[in-house]
Amino acid sequence: AAGVIQSPRHLIKEKRETATLKCYPIPRHDTVYWYQQGPGQDPQFLISFYEKMQSDKGSIPDRFSAQQFSDYHSELNMSSLELGDSALYFCASTLRDIARETQYFGPGTRLLVL
Amino acid sequence: AQTVTQSQPEMSVQEAETVTLSCTYDTSESDYYLFWYKQPPSRQMILVIRQEAYKQQNATENRFSVNFQKAAKSFSLKISDSQLGDAAMYFCAYTLSGTYKYIFGTGTRLKVLA
Numbered sequence: 514a515a516g517v518i519q520s521p522r523h524l525i526k527e528k529r530e531t532a533t534l535k536c537y538p539i540p541r542h543d544t545v546y547w548y549q550q551g552p553g554q555d556p557q558f559l560i561s562f563y564e565k566m567q568s569d570k571g572s573i574p575d576r577f578s579a580q581q582f583s584d585y586h587s588e589l590n591m592s593s594l595e596l597g598d599s600a601l602y603f604c605a606s607t608l609r610d611i612a613r614e615t616q617y618f619g620p621g622t623r624l625l626v627l
Numbered sequence: 628a629q630t631v632t633q634s635q636p637e638m639s640v641q642e643a644e645t646v647t648l649s650c651t652y653d654t655s656e657s658d659y660y661l662f663w664y665k666q667p668p669s670r671q672m673i674l675v676i677r678q679e680a681y682k683q684q685n686a687t688e689n690r691f692s693v694n695f696q697k698a699a700k701s702f703s704l705k706i707s708d709s710q711l712g713d714a715a716m717y718f719c720a721y722t723l724s725g726t727y728k729y730i731f732g733t734g735t736r737l738k739v740l741a
Contacts, residue, residue, distance in 0.1 A: 555731040
């Protein structure tokens, strides 16, 4: 079965640079979530999209923005990167109203800011 | 605000034995879902089991079962016949129906001893 795809899997950036993370949800899934997991931490919800509209917002810094495109893939744009942004970024997807709130996670993008 | 607490940072179990991981949560809502996710060293988030709050029957998936005590707001995971491949970080997660974002506990690292 197809899973959530995230690219790139690993990313190294310098401080103050920008990064773009991509997420391709499971086919037919209409909702995408982004989570940030710092070293030794639990995942923290950043933002979600349903049918290309932002549906909820968590602890996402103003330096970050995201969107969902017509093909349902999503991109997380991160600007003015800081050392503290080094983390594993998960994307998850679901088919709202069908999947009983179950989110399926991608493998994550490991971002290292130097 | 809803919170999820996992009071056991680390647990160990002998291979083939049974272990129980604890999770408590705080909510004033009645319609919600609870999950256990497994995160092995690859850091992929893998769904282990799901429980709907409106269901009194405890969920079971092969060697994994839960003890859901709604009044006590407790949601423990029992792993029977533990296998080396069960070694991972286990996260308990809560989502309020209709909010579509997860709140995670801090995780329990499970070690399986041969």
